[in-house]
Every structure is written in C-alpha cells, then in structure tokens.
Amino acid sequence: MDHFHTRATQLLKIRYPILQAGMSWASSSAALPAAVSNAGGLGVLAAGPLYVQDFCRVLDELRAATHQPYGVNIPLYRPQAAELLDAMHARRVPVVIASQGGPKAHLARFHDIGSVWIQVVSTLEHARKAQDAGVDAIVVVGTEAGGHPPGNEVSTMVTVRRVLQDISIPVIAGGGVADGWGIAALLALGAEAVQLGTRFLLTDEATVHAAYKDAVLAADVADTVLIGKRHGLPVRGLRNQFAEKIFEAEDQHLSDDAYDALFKSSTLKQAALEGNVDWGKVEAGQSAGLVHQIQPAAHVMHDLIHELDMATRRIHHMCRHPD
Ligand SMILES: Cc1cc2nc3c(=O)[nH]c(=O)nc-3n(C[C@H](O)[C@H](O)[C@H](O)COP(=O)(O)O)c2cc1C
Known part of the structure; x- marks a missing residue:
C-alpha cells in the first residue's frame, strides 16, 4: 500500500494516517519522530520536558533528519510555553499539537506561516471550543491511553463516536x-487518522531507560491502572509500588496535602531517565499487552x-462475499 487518503493525510501531507503520539522523554529527542516521518507517518517531538535551549537544539536536529512533515507537541500551560512557541514559529514547524491550554492566542500567527494547528482535547465540550476557535483538527483519546x-x-470506542456526532473538523x-x-477500527469509526503512543514507546529510538521499556514489554493488557483519580487528572501507567501506595492512600482517605505530596514524590522522569520503574510513573497504555517486541520505528x-x-x-x- 503506497498511500492512504483521508482528510488528515491531506491536511498533514503524510502518506499514511498514522501519528506517533507526543510522549514526554520518549519522543523528546529527534530520532523517533524523524524515523516515523521518514516512514510516511507523522513523527511528533514532545517539547513538554525540555528547556528552551535544549528544545531548539533537538528541533534543529529533527529538521536536519527529515524533509517530511513532523509535529511538535506542546503543553500550553508551561511557564516557558511562549518562548517554545516563538522558537517553533521561527522554524516554521509544520504541525503544532497543543494540549492543556486554549489555542486562541496563538492560532493566527501559526496559520499565517502555514502551520497546521491540532488541539488535544479530552471532552466533547473542549472539542467544540477548539473547533469554534478555528483549529484544523483535534486529537481525542479514550481511557485506554497511556499518559x-x-x-x-x-473508552476510545465510545468517546470517539460521541465526539464525531457533533464535530466536523478532522478527528x-x-x-x-x-x-x-x-488503526482500521478507528478509521472505520470515522477518525481521519490514528495516533499511537505505547507502540512507539517500544522502539529502539524511544529515549527512555531500558528498564522502562522492559517493564512495559512485560506488561499484559490488564497491568496498567489509572493513578491519581482523586486529582481528576489521572495518569495511566504500570501497576507498581507507587501505584499500590496511591491506592492505599485513597482507601485510607489521606488528607489532600499528604495525598498531593505522595503523588508528587513519583515522576515520569524517575522512570524514564533513571530507570526507577518501582517508584517512578511508568506511563503506558493498556495496549502494552499487545506489543511483544522492541523494534526499530521504521519496522x-x-x-x-x-x-x-x-x-x-x-x-x-466480507462485503463482497456476504455468506
Ligand atoms: C510515556 C508517555 C508519555 C506521554 N507524554 C505526553 C505528552 O508529553 N503530551 C501529550 O499530549 N500526551 C502525552 N502522552 C499521551 C500520548 O500522546 C497518547 O495520547 C497516548 O499514548 C495514546 O494512547 P496509547 O498509549 O494507548 O497509544 C504520553 C503517553 C505516554 C505513554
């Protein structure tokens, strides 16, 4: 199959309706997004954990490593978001994938230079707001997702259908x-492209500690949990010592302050950079159980x-042979 035509492949100028999801640390270097973009998908650099100077260096490496379209995932709530956006604008990033903040203040100047703006939303209400603000497409994921x-x-099956009932821009x-x-299932549901995180976490190019990849590789479909539900913004990751401690704290109705302190004692960075998979937040989706090897991203x-x-x-x- 040479090409696949959807509204998203046209918008993003890519051959296949496949996005490598932005993943803090795992896709915060050039190698993974470059490999995916060079293979006909949309590679996405995760700006989230990077200081501006490091971000500019990595972005320049990515621009040197591919002539194909690529995206940058940026959380707009970050104190340095304005500087990151300036650096992206100066380099005419082809696709901006923004989360955790409204797009209105930035859209016009990125549209002026021809960038595509995709907004990550988690509810129908936010999807409507993003559409009204004039974004080009939205990303919608269900509870199965890592991160x-x-x-x-x-679930993804229900969320995506619900959003599609009311939204006309590409999903x-x-x-x-x-x-x-x-991917075929979500395209059949009405999506124009599909983004995969956990699958691309288990690639040679993903920049997380080997212990992190091994732990995710060993996980089956029921081995991830939602951690920190009490905050209302839970993380899906592997059930580990830290996750057990959080569940214990929820059972024991720990005070808000103590619960917050416990939640913050574990970070994605501990797991991703130091390989502390017992206490760090080992973010991964249910689909960890569907992946059985670590491969190069091109494979x-x-x-x-x-x-x-x-x-x-x-x-x-099946359509042609009903019996
Ligand atoms: C390790 C990891 C880090 C993530 N970091 C981010 C991030 O920085 N920004 C973001 O918008 N989403 C982030 N996500 C969510 C992904 O972009 C994506 O929505 C999710 O992985 C899709 O679900 P899947 O893992 O089942 O494929 C992360 C996910 C994982 C697994």
Missing part, C-alpha cells in the same frame, strides 16, 4: 491502538501499514 487519558474513564483518535487492526511503521492493508481488505472481502 493522561480523560478523567471520565470512557485524530487513539488510546488502546497498537497495530494496524486497531513498526512497516508492520502497521501491512496490517492496516490486511484489515481493510478483510472488510472489503
């Missing part, structure tokens, strides 16, 4: 998808495209 899924625990869906069969892209092809042919075949 920060919506607090309402609604990029994800959460729980690790292979081409899942992952090859397999995803092949499976997507098989899945779509299977459905076509």
Whole structure:
C-alpha cells in the first residue's frame, strides 16, 4: 500500500494516517519522530520536558533528519510555553499539537506561516471550543491511553463516536491502538487518522531507560491502572509500588496535602531517565499487552501499514462475499 487518503493525510501531507503520539522523554529527542516521518507517518517531538535551549537544539536536529512533515507537541500551560512557541514559529514547524491550554492566542500567527494547528482535547465540550476557535483538527483519546487519558474513564470506542456526532473538523483518535487492526477500527469509526503512543514507546529510538521499556514489554493488557483519580487528572501507567501506595492512600482517605505530596514524590522522569520503574510513573497504555517486541520505528511503521492493508481488505472481502 503506497498511500492512504483521508482528510488528515491531506491536511498533514503524510502518506499514511498514522501519528506517533507526543510522549514526554520518549519522543523528546529527534530520532523517533524523524524515523516515523521518514516512514510516511507523522513523527511528533514532545517539547513538554525540555528547556528552551535544549528544545531548539533537538528541533534543529529533527529538521536536519527529515524533509517530511513532523509535529511538535506542546503543553500550553508551561511557564516557558511562549518562548517554545516563538522558537517553533521561527522554524516554521509544520504541525503544532497543543494540549492543556486554549489555542486562541496563538492560532493566527501559526496559520499565517502555514502551520497546521491540532488541539488535544479530552471532552466533547473542549472539542467544540477548539473547533469554534478555528483549529484544523483535534486529537481525542479514550481511557485506554497511556499518559493522561480523560478523567471520565470512557473508552476510545465510545468517546470517539460521541465526539464525531457533533464535530466536523478532522478527528485524530487513539488510546488502546497498537497495530494496524486497531488503526482500521478507528478509521472505520470515522477518525481521519490514528495516533499511537505505547507502540512507539517500544522502539529502539524511544529515549527512555531500558528498564522502562522492559517493564512495559512485560506488561499484559490488564497491568496498567489509572493513578491519581482523586486529582481528576489521572495518569495511566504500570501497576507498581507507587501505584499500590496511591491506592492505599485513597482507601485510607489521606488528607489532600499528604495525598498531593505522595503523588508528587513519583515522576515520569524517575522512570524514564533513571530507570526507577518501582517508584517512578511508568506511563503506558493498556495496549502494552499487545506489543511483544522492541523494534526499530521504521519496522513498526512497516508492520502497521501491512496490517492496516490486511484489515481493510478483510472488510472489503466480507462485503463482497456476504455468506
Ligand atoms: C510515556 C508517555 C508519555 C506521554 N507524554 C505526553 C505528552 O508529553 N503530551 C501529550 O499530549 N500526551 C502525552 N502522552 C499521551 C500520548 O500522546 C497518547 O495520547 C497516548 O499514548 C495514546 O494512547 P496509547 O498509549 O494507548 O497509544 C504520553 C503517553 C505516554 C505513554
């Protein structure tokens, strides 16, 4: 399969409707996004954990490593967001994928230079606001997703359909998808492209500690949990000592201050950079249980495209041979 045509592939100027999701640390270096973009998907650099100077260096490395479109994922709540956005604007980043903050203040100047603006939303209400603000597309994921899924625990299957009932701009869906069969399923639901995080976490190029990858690789589909539900902004990650401690704290109705202190005693950085998979936040989605090897990202892209092809042919075949 050479190309796949959807509104998202047209908008993003990519060959396949596949996005490598922005993942703090894991995709905060150039290698992973460059490999995905070079293979016909959209590689996404995660700016979240980077200081401006480091971000500029990594972004320049990415620009040197691919001539294909790529995206930058930026949390707008960050104190340095304005400087990060200036650096992105100066380098004419082709695709901005913004989360945790409103797009209105920035949209016009990025549209002026031809950038595509995609807003990450977690509810229908925010999807409507993003559409009204004039963004080009939205990303919607369900509770299966690694990282920060919506607090309402609604599945990808239901969330995506609900958003599609009311939204007309292209929807990029994800959460729980690790292979081409899942991509075909979300395209069939009405999504224009699919983003995969956990699958790309388990690649050679993802920049997290080997112990992190091994722990996620060993996990089955029921081995992740939502951690920190009491905050309303839970993290989906592997059930480890830290997660158990949080559940204990919830059972014991710990005070808000003590609960906050406990929650903050564990970070994604501890797991991703130091390899502390017992106490760090080992962010990963339910689809960890669907991945059985660590591969180069280009091989992952090859397999995803092949499976997507098989899945779509299977459905076509069923239509033509009803019995
Ligand atoms: C290790 C990890 C780090 C993540 N960091 C970010 C981030 O910095 N910004 C963001 O918008 N989403 C982040 N996410 C969420 C992903 O962008 C994506 O929505 C999610 O991984 C999709 O679900 P899946 O893991 O089931 O494929 C992260 C996810 C993981 C697994």
